[in-house]
Amino acid sequence: xKLTLNGTISEFQxxxxxAGLLEGLKIEPARVAVEVxxxxxxxQDYQKCMLKEGDSIEIVNFVGGG
Amino acid sequence: xxxxxxxxxxxxxxxLWVGTGKYKDFEETRRAIEASGADVVTVAVRxxxxxxxxxxxxxxxxxxxxxxxxxxxxxCYTVEDALRYARxxxxxxxxxxxxxxxxxxxxxxxxxVCGLLKATEILAKEGFIVLPYTNDDPVMAQRLVDxxxxxxxxxxxxxxxxxxxxxxxxIKIILEQAKVPVIVDAGVGTASxxxxxxxxxxxxxxxxxxxxxxxxxxxxxxxxxxxxxxGRLAYKxxxxxxxxxxxxxxxxxxxx
Numbered sequence: 001x002k003l004t005l006n007g008t009i010s011e012f013q014x015x016x017x018x019a020g021l022l023e024g025l026k027i028e029p030a031r032v033a034v035e036v037x038x039x040x041x042x043x044q045d046y047q048k049c050m051l052k053e054g055d056s057i058e059i060v061n062f063v064g065g066g
Numbered sequence: 067x068x069x070x071x072x073x074x075x076x077x078x079x080x081x082l083w084v085g086t087g088k089y090k091d092f093e094e095t096r097r098a099i100e101a102s103g104a105d106v107v108t109v110a111v112r113x114x115x116x117x118x119x120x121x122x123x124x125x126x127x128x129x130x131x132x133x134x135x136x137x138x139x140x141x142c143y144t145v146e147d148a149l150r151y152a153r154x155x156x157x158x159x160x161x162x163x164x165x166x167x168x169x170x171x172x173x174x175x176x177x178x179v180c181g182l183l184k185a186t187e188i189l190a191k192e193g194f195i196v197l198p199y200t201n202d203d204p205v206m207a208q209r210l211v212d213x214x215x216x217x218x219x220x221x222x223x224x225x226x227x228x229x230x231x232x233x234x235x236x237i238k239i240i241l242e243q244a245k246v247p248v249i250v251d252a253g254v255g256t257a258s259x260x261x262x263x264x265x266x267x268x269x270x271x272x273x274x275x276x277x278x279x280x281x282x283x284x285x286x287x288x289x290x291x292x293x294x295x296x297g298r299l300a301y302k303x304x305x306x307x308x309x310x311x312x313x314x315x316x317x318x319x320x321x322x
Contacts, residue, residue: 065110
């Protein structure tokens with residue numbers, strides 16, 4: 001299935017969860033926030049949140065700023 | 067003497083708050099922040115670099131156990147964007163603190179105070195500890211407090227300009243009226259600017275470029291640390307009145 005991840009369309013396996021996506025990208029869940037189709041997903045829901053074709057996902061973290 | 071800054075029950079060790087932007091690298095960021103003695107550091111919320119997972123993370127250098135992380139909504143020009151960034155920051159972070167920015171103009175980065183007021187009200191209702199970056203307008207400061215701001219952060223001058231406090235009299239009026247802490251945010255250029263803000267009675271100063279843009283950021287960070295302490299002490303001590311003419315310090319009595 002195709003997902004838009006941080007603005008880029010990529011191919012992912014059907015049935016991928018947010019937890020699985022983060023693991024595949026080697027991203028530590030504690031320090032990020034994840035939004036699916038403009039809705040923030042709570043950390044405790046990463047395991048059960050199944051992604052589907054066409055979803056738009058944003059993964060953000062903290063960077064230097066004033 | 068107990069002279070700690072407290073906002074909504076959170077106790078702050080330092081009255082100097084610093085940004086983490088514009089440094090050469092994370093190591094310089096770490097050293098400058100350490101030299102500044104600040105216990106609050108601001109950060110921005112941005113996309114994770116998913117293509118280069120080897121790139122280092124700011125929080126590996128700025129330990130959230132040691133520093134209070136204050137996420138901003140920098141770069142947001144609408145209420146909707148500011149709310150989105152603030153909510154993402156809360157989910158990514160560990161606290162309800164947010165340095166709320168709704169920018170109104172690209173060239174000056176002056177705040178859009180109409181949007182700022184709206185966003186402050188919404189986020190305060192959602193339980194955020196809202197610290198809005200605002201202009202040096204006493205009426206606006208009051209409106210923000212009424213809308214639920216936990217502190218107000220008037221600018222000294224445009225962000226990154228280093229011009230220092232352009233309107234100390236307005237800051238003074240904001241201080242007189244505000245029932246919440248007043249933190250000068252943005253526009254200071256060097257240690258004396260910080261001392262002036264603190265001598266006016268401001269509760270803290272937040273700066274970034276004044277340190278990151280100095281020739282030697284780590285040395286400037288240390289200068290800022292002393293400026294905040296000196297300015298605060300001078301404010302508490304109460305300065306002598308200004309006079310137009312001289313008054314001799316040595317006695318006339320006993321002169322030959």
